[in-house]
Amino acid sequence: MSGGKPGHGLLASAFRASFNARASYRGDFLFGMMVTLLFESVVPLVTVLIYGTGSSFPGWSMPQALLLQGVFLLARGIAFPCFFGVVWVVFNDVREGTFDLVLLKPRPALLVTALQGFDVQGIGRLCGGAALFAYAVSRAARPDLLHVALFMLLLVLSVLVLCALALFMAATLFVWVGNARMGEVVESLLVFAQYPGSIYGRGLQVVLSVALPVTAIAFLPAQALLGRPEPLTLIAAPACLAFTGLSVLFWRAMLRRYGSGGG
Numbered sequence: 001m002s003g004g005k006p007g008h009g010l011l012a013s014a015f016r017a018s019f020n021a022r023a024s025y026r027g028d029f030l031f032g033m034m035v036t037l038l039f040e041s042v043v044p045l046v047t048v049l050i051y052g053t054g055s056s057f058p059g060w061s062m063p064q065a066l067l068l069q070g071v072f073l074l075a076r077g078i079a080f081p082c083f084f085g086v087v088w089v090v091f092n093d094v095r096e097g098t099f100d101l102v103l104l105k106p107r108p109a110l111l112v113t114a115l116q117g118f119d120v121q122g123i124g125r126l127c128g129g130a131a132l133f134a135y136a137v138s139r140a141a142r143p144d145l146l147h148v149a150l151f152m153l154l155l156v157l158s159v160l161v162l163c164a165l166a167l168f169m170a171a172t173l174f175v176w177v178g179n180a181r182m183g184e185v186v187e188s189l190l191v192f193a194q195y196p197g198s199i200y201g202r203g204l205q206v207v208l209s210v211a212l213p214v215t216a217i218a219f220l221p222a223q224a225l226l227g228r229p230e231p232l233t234l235i236a237a238p239a240c241l242a243f244t245g246l247s248v249l250f251w252r253a254m255l256r257r258y259g260s261g262g263g
Helices: 005-023 026-040 042-052 062-096 099-103 109-116 120-140 145-172 181-194 202-211 219-225 233-256
Strands: none
Touching: 026 042, 026 120, 042 062, 062 099, 062 109, 062 120, 062 145, 062 181, 062 219, 099 109, 109 233, 145 181, 145 219, 145 233, 202 233, 219 233
């Protein structure tokens, strides 16, 4: 057996387990996907309404703005099913005192919790994001191969930033298990990622590209695909990697402070 197969097997098993659990209640599964899709459609619909009234984001046509939001939903649709379940697994296990069982398993706790938290229902978000992205690209972008390659690289970084946010949230639960407000803070922060970074002041753009690189989630990849990459990309790309690395270090530091179910 090659070195890559065990990891693939674990991912396939997580997918099957999540699908089987959701498929046991097909009506609930389909309804949940529809609700998720409708919820994620709110911001694009607001954008359509904004442009329909004659207003606009400076320097952005409606298809271009929808492209940015399609990129956001695409990245979110990848990161949320695969990684945001870590938050709920850690929350439930720490609250119930069963996280010790995760630590006893012969694999890293982060990998185990990510696999346990995999949620196939989030694929609805991914499908919606892919549909919006495809629609907007057909009307807003004619990128060359270089810009497509840059876009793909930045899309990977955007997923990493989202995963890092989930890791920060999950790690705090080892010490503050009642910290339910952290999710609201992250969702509020992600609002900045759903609109063109150019509408913010220059100082705020730098903060949102370097200190908290949320513009890397959609704005920078969209700009690359539109053939007008942002100069801030040169700083934001390493900032995304540093932000992700910091989240891993934070996870490890907080995990060491976990007091176990026995206190």
